Amino acid sequence: MSIITPFQALACPLDGEPLALTGSVWRCAAGHSFDIAKQGYVNLLPVQHKRSHDPGDSKAMVAARQRFLGAGYYQPIADAVSDAVFSHAGSQHPTNEPLSCLDAGCGEGYYLRQLAHAGQLANAAPNSLPLSLIGLDISKWAVLAAAKQDNKQAPLSSWVVGSNAHIPVQTETLDSVLCMFGFPVLIEFARVLRTGGLLLQVEAGPNHLRELREVIYPTLKPERSTETEVLEGFIHHSSERVSYPLALNGSDAIADLLAMTPHLYRASAEGRARAAALEMLSVTVDARIVIYTRI
Ligand SMILES: C[S@@+](CC[C@H](N)C(=O)[O-])C[C@H]1O[C@@H](n2cnc3c(N)ncnc32)[C@H](O)[C@@H]1O
Numbered sequence: 397m398s399i400i401t402p403f404q405a406l407a408c409p410l411d412g413e414p415l416a417l418t419g420s421v422w423r424c425a426a427g428h429s430f431d432i433a434k435q436g437y438v439n440l441l442p443v444q445h446k447r448s449h450d451p452g453d454s455k456a457m458v459a460a461r462q463r464f465l466g467a468g469y470y471q472p473i474a475d476a477v478s479d480a481v482f483s484h485a486g487s488q489h490p491t492n493e494p495l496s497c498l499d500a501g502c503g504e505g506y507y508l509r510q511l512a513h514a515g516q517l518a519n520a521a522p523n524s525l526p527l528s529l530i531g532l533d534i535s536k537w538a539v540l541a542a543a544k545q546d547n548k549q550a551p552l553s554s555w556v557v558g559s560n561a562h563i564p565v566q567t568e569t570l571d572s573v574l575c576m577f578g579f580p581v582l583i584e585f586a587r588v589l590r591t592g593g594l595l596l597q598v599e600a601g602p603n604h605l606r607e608l609r610e611v612i613y614p615t616l617k618p619e620r621s622t623e624t625e626v627l628e629g630f631i632h633h634s635s636e637r638v639s640y641p642l643a644l645n646g647s648d649a650i651a652d653l654l655a656m657t658p659h660l661y662r663a664s665a666e667g668r669a670r671a672a673a674l675e676m677l678s679v680t681v682d683a684r685i686v687i688y689t690r691i
């Protein structure tokens with residue numbers, strides 16, 4: 397069973413200097429200070445890095461994702477990601493130091509909680525590496541929901557409002573970065589990862605939610621290429637496909653799924669109405685996990 401602690405090598409979002417924690421305040425050498433809110437998260441998103449007043453997922457989208465993921469519908473994806481973090485990141489890692497992991501665009505924290513849970517099961521992490529976790533999201537609603545689900549006395553993770561475009565983390569301090577159905581900023585991922593660290597990108601494969609898309613769109617767009625991209629500063633490590641059928645019973649689960657995807661905004665009112673009229677839907681989950689190594 398591994399020890400799990402919040403990741404601490406944070407950086408000031410204004411000047412990039414290390415932040416030190418005194419009481420419940422993170423402070424840099426220049427005196428910029430950031431309070432940990434009573435719910436247990438810190439806001440490191442300066443107003444000049446905000447593109448809107450309330451950036452990222454809305455409160456309603458976060459709540460829909462929390463209900464949907466909490467029902468376990470994407471558990472096989474979480475299991476595959478946790479396995480990959482332990483088996484690949486662990487193999488490169490100096491012993492005794494915690495395995496640090498950032499979820500960049502963590503939403504309400506489901507995948508980090510699942511990773512922590514996997515780490516707590518002795519057989520999933522046979523070498524019992526301690527874990528040090530950080531969840532970052534630009535949506536204050538997402539980070540608030542994540543912090544609220546953590547244990548205030550013994551938190552599993554640091555929860556930070558911030559942007560992937562300016563990750564408030566010190567350079568070369570992370571062993572792995574997860575970017576799950578999110579907004580990758582590769583230059584920042586490369587900066588915060590140590591040499592040999594892993595980037596795990598999870599994205600929709602060609603058949604992902606095909607049946608839902610068939611309901612909401614008149615015609616389906618041609619598939620995007622699933623060729624692995626060449627990313628500067630990284631080499632491709634491995635790729636994996638997680639694909640399975642999922643039966644959704646009841647209009648609430650279908651509405652939650654629609655609300656947590658970009659299809660909510662892309663679909664026409666008629667398309668959304670057709671989805672809202674469904675009482676059950678069998679959908680294909682098709683996720684691609686592409687793993688890169690920082691060189
Ligand atoms: C499709 S959701 C995925 C959330 C989570 N990774 C999951 O799979 O459950 C995308 C998330 O990225 C966040 N986001 C959008 N732009 C961001 C940025 N520039 N930096 C960090 N997070 C961002 C949104 O607020 C939202 O929570």
Ligand SMILES: [Zn+2]
Pocket residue numbers: 408409410411412413424425426427428
């Ligand atoms: Zn500062």
